Amino acid sequence: MTNTIIEPFKIKSVEPISFTTREYRQKALREAHYNLFLLRADDVLIDLLTDSGTAAMSSRQWAAIMDGDESYAGSRSFFKFEKVVKDLTRFNFVIPTHQGRAAEKILFTVVGGRGKVIPSNTHFDTTRANVEFSGAAAVDLPVPSALETDKRSDFKGDIDLNRLKDLIRKVGAANIPLCILTVTNNSVGGQPVSMRNIRETSALLNKHGIPLFLDACRFAENAFFIKLREPGYKDKSVHDIAQEMFSYADGCTMSAKKDALVNIGGFLALNDAAIAEKSRSLLIMTEGFPTYGGLAGRDLDAMAQGLEEVLDEDYLKYRIRSVEYFGDKLEKAGVPVLVPTGGHAVFLDAKRFLPHVPAHQYPGQAIAVEVYLEGGIRSVEIGSVMFGRETDGEFVGAGLELVRLAIPRRVYTQSHIDYAAEAIIEVFKRRERIPGYRITYEPPYLRHFTAHFEPVVKETTPG
Numbered sequence: 037m038t039n040t041i042i043e044p045f046k047i048k049s050v051e052p053i054s055f056t057t058r059e060y061r062q063k064a065l066r067e068a069h070y071n072l073f074l075l076r077a078d079d080v081l082i083d084l085l086t087d088s089g090t091a092a093m094s095s096r097q098w099a100a101i102m103d104g105d106e107s108y109a110g111s112r113s114f115f116k117f118e119k120v121v122k123d124l125t126r127f128n129f130v131i132p133t134h135q136g137r138a139a140e141k142i143l144f145t146v147v148g149g150r151g152k153v154i155p156s157n158t159h160f161d162t163t164r165a166n167v168e169f170s171g172a173a174a175v176d177l178p179v180p181s182a183l184e185t186d187k188r189s190d191f192k193g194d195i196d197l198n199r200l201k202d203l204i205r206k207v208g209a210a211n212i213p214l215c216i217l218t219v220t221n222n223s224v225g226g227q228p229v230s231m232r233n234i235r236e237t238s239a240l241l242n243k244h245g246i247p248l249f250l251d252a253c254r255f256a257e258n259a260f261f262i263k264l265r266e267p268g269y270k271d272k273s274v275h276d277i278a279q280e281m282f283s284y285a286d287g288c289t290m291s292a293k294k295d296a297l298v299n300i301g302g303f304l305a306l307n308d309a310a311i312a313e314k315s316r317s318l319l320i321m322t323e324g325f326p327t328y329g330g331l332a333g334r335d336l337d338a339m340a341q342g343l344e345e346v347l348d349e350d351y352l353k354y355r356i357r358s359v360e361y362f363g364d365k366l367e368k369a370g371v372p373v374l375v376p377t378g379g380h381a382v383f384l385d386a387k388r389f390l391p392h393v394p395a396h397q398y399p400g401q402a403i404a405v406e407v408y409l410e411g412g413i414r415s416v417e418i419g420s421v422m423f424g425r426e427t428d429g430e431f432v433g434a435g436l437e438l439v440r441l442a443i444p445r446r447v448y449t450q451s452h453i454d455y456a457a458e459a460i461i462e463v464f465k466r467r468e469r470i471p472g473y474r475i476t477y478e479p480p481y482l483r484h485f486t487a488h489f490e491p492v493v494k495e496t497t498p499g
């Protein structure tokens with residue numbers, strides 16, 4: 037019997053990647069002020085910055101693109117897309133948007149506002165930003181195990197139902213326009229949410245008349261984890277599991293740049309006619325007519341095709357296993373990773389990786405810089421650079437100090453992953469010589485995108 041799980045595709049079109057020398061990367065890093073967002077992508081060999089909008093489309097998706105109908109109103113591509121989304125989610129209204137955050141912006145403009153509270157297992161940054169921009173408060177209620185990076189547990193993405201109950205009691209159901217579950221829970225390591233948790237959240241909210249929404253951008257990966265790990269789901273199809281997940285919800289926002297396997301796109305889908313009506317009015321103002329919503333007709337066709345392909349169980353088996361393979365390889369070499377590995381990324385635990393670098397010297401950033409220097413691999417810090425702040429001159433750290441290595445869908449092969457693991461292991465071997473960083477420039481908001489850094493100890497500059 038063969039055991040190797042292979043890529044369930046063959047390659048028809050290839051894109052070259054650029055090899056650089058260590059000296060070149062050293063110079064590129066200095067010019068980018070040690071911020072990997074400021075590198076040119078051409079200077080990156082393997083780009084694990086994000087799994088969003090970076091998927092390789094299939095030949096069928098490219099064929100669907102040619103078949104796209106670019107009519108301004110009533111496009112055939114819209115009806116094809118709408119049918120696929122309705123069949124999957126069973127929501128009554130489907131509103132296309134150019135990406136996930138546009139759906140969030142519209143939804144929270146309609147239901148948010150001062151005095152309102154939006155609970156979640158964990159809001160993704162753009163979700164939180166859109167909730168807060170409306171004047172509402174975004175409250176994260178992850179289960180305690182989500183913060184224990186070294187302890188395995190099947191559904192670390194769950195929402196803490198006791199804390200949700202307390203919150204409803206404290207602020208009152210009337211002030212909670214909806215609760216949103218992020219599946220999988222990106223910010224705590226791409227961890228899945230169990231069907232039981234979705235069902236129980238829905239039942240609790242129902243008692244109080246609060247709608248449940250899913251931030252569904254990685255719904256297929258979440259459904260596959262349920263199949264693998266949750267009692268009673270082993271023999272169900274991922275399609276049926278995904279449908280059941282949506283059946284407990286009243287609506288969803290979706291960044292199609294993840295599990296719809298496209299480079300751009302998203303949607304808002306829901307049952308409430310009044311919210312749908314208001315959302316469509318906003319959509320026309322900011323995105324476009326309701327049958328294209330900020331996209332080309334061909335994008336809708338590619339999404340429709342991608343949403344069907346992503347539920348192929350051979351694909352999901354390969355997807356989840358290849359991320360796990362990467363995590364296992366690092367773990368075996370002693371590299372501290374968040375366990376179990378999530379659906380879309382491997383997360384390094386920077387606190388355990390660089391115990392000598394304090395949070396205010398950004399250990400995650402230090403590792404991300406070294407991994408680029410070592411192998412031309414781009415990752416992203418998810419720690420105190422992203423979430424830390426200065427309050428009255430006092431540094432407040434992020435809690436978790438992580439480095440995310442997100443795996444684009446269907447883009448890299450096992451040898452790319454082997455190479456990336458080797459480079460990280462090399463960095464781990466020389467961890468004691470890795471310096472911390474200080475910020476030399478930062479903008480007022482979302483500093484991680486544009487901040488400038490320098491190594492703290494000049495004489496041991498990286499390398």
Ligand code: F0G
Pocket residue numbers: 085086087088135136137138160162163218222251253290291292293301302
């Ligand atoms: N929700 C989650 C859970 C996400 O991970 C993202 C994007 C969004 C919403 C927003 O979607 O980018 O289409 O507007 N995550 C990307 C990432 C950017 O790298 O994790 P978008």
